[in-house]
Amino acid sequence: MYYYRYENAEISCCYKYLMFSYNVIFWLAGVAFISVGLWAWSEKGVLQDLSQVTRLHGFDPVWVVLLVGGVTFILGFAGCVGALRENICLLRFFSGVIGLIFFLELTAAVLVVVFQAQVRDWINEFFLANIRAYRDDIDLQNLIDSLQRMNHCCGAQGSSDWDLNIYFNCSGTHRSREKCGVPFSCCITDPADSVVNTQCGYDVRRMDENKRSDHIYIKGCMAALEDWLPGNLYTVAIVFVVISLLQMVGIYLARTLISDIEKVKFSY
Numbered sequence: 001m002y003y004y005r006y007e008n009a010e011i012s013c014c015y016k017y018l019m020f021s022y023n024v025i026f027w028l029a030g031v032a033f034i035s036v037g038l039w040a041w042s043e044k045g046v047l048q049d050l051s052q053v054t055r056l057h058g059f060d061p062v063w064v065v066l067l068v069g070g071v072t073f074i075l076g077f078a079g080c081v082g083a084l085r086e087n088i089c090l091l092r093f094f095s096g097v098i099g100l101i102f103f104l105e106l107t108a109a110v111l112v113v114v115f116q117a118q119v120r121d122w123i124n125e126f127f128l129a130n131i132r133a134y135r136d137d138i139d140l141q142n143l144i145d146s147l148q149r150m151n152h153c154c155g156a157q158g159s160s161d162w163d164l165n166i167y168f169n170c171s172g173t174h175r176s177r178e179k180c181g182v183p184f185s186c187c188i189t190d191p192a193d194s195v196v197n198t199q200c201g202y203d204v205r206r207m208d209e210n211k212r213s214d215h216i217y218i219k220g221c222m223a224a225l226e227d228w229l230p231g232n233l234y235t236v237a238i239v240f241v242v243i244s245l246l247q248m249v250g251i252y253l254a255r256t257l258i259s260d261i262e263k264v265k266f267s268y
């Protein structure tokens with residue numbers, strides 16, 4: 001008696017459920033980002049009055065959270081449904097968008113290296129524009145305060161940049177108590193202090209520059225960033241490589257699953 005073995009093409013369950021699991025994380029991350037963004041907008045009353053979005057004069061960090069959340073949610077949904085339903089169109093959409101994002105990241109990294117001076121000027125202008133709008137948005141305010149506190153810096157080039165803000169301006173006719181001062185995040189604090197003194201920057205720019213250095217950070221945030229990058233270049237490179245590898249894994253799983261589905265369809 002002779003036995004004949006027929007090799008039929010079939011879809012790998014391993015790749016299918018790896019793809020599904022990979023995208024469940026994407027989908028949940030997207031839901032989390034969108035939830036945080038909507039919560040931040042609700043706290044600022046934007047959801048009750050959407051016209052407030054057009055009144056912002058600076059950069060609203062919530063836009064980044066919502067954009068990342070939206071893209072991640074759509075990709076995760078497309079990947080999950082594409083894997084479970086064995087839908088080639090959704091899988092191609094997923095791998096194509098991930099590939100596009102990877103290409104844009106790589107292009108941005110090359111442009112930053114090649115056009116360092118222009119990027120530095122753009123970041124400087126970006127920081128100054130948001131100093132002007134410091135009191136217009138609570139999330140923007142928290143972002144600038146976090147940058148100044150973490151990097152022990154004040155302003156883009158120095159504390160005098162806060163003259164651009166109407167509340168901290170020295171020459172204006174306004175009666176703001178913050179006049180000729182700086183935000184509390186510019187202050188040199190004692191690590192032993194458990195309570196933040198939010199008034200520590202009042203009138204500090206009326207002082208002589210030598211005395212001023214005892215109370216606030218003199219270095220600008222642009223100089224602090226330039227000092228930070230060389231020492232953390234390997235960390236930045238490792239983060240970029242890890243993100244790139246995760247993207248490549250997603251593309252590989254999607255393309256392998258597409259290939260298996262096409263083979264099964266062709267066999268029938």
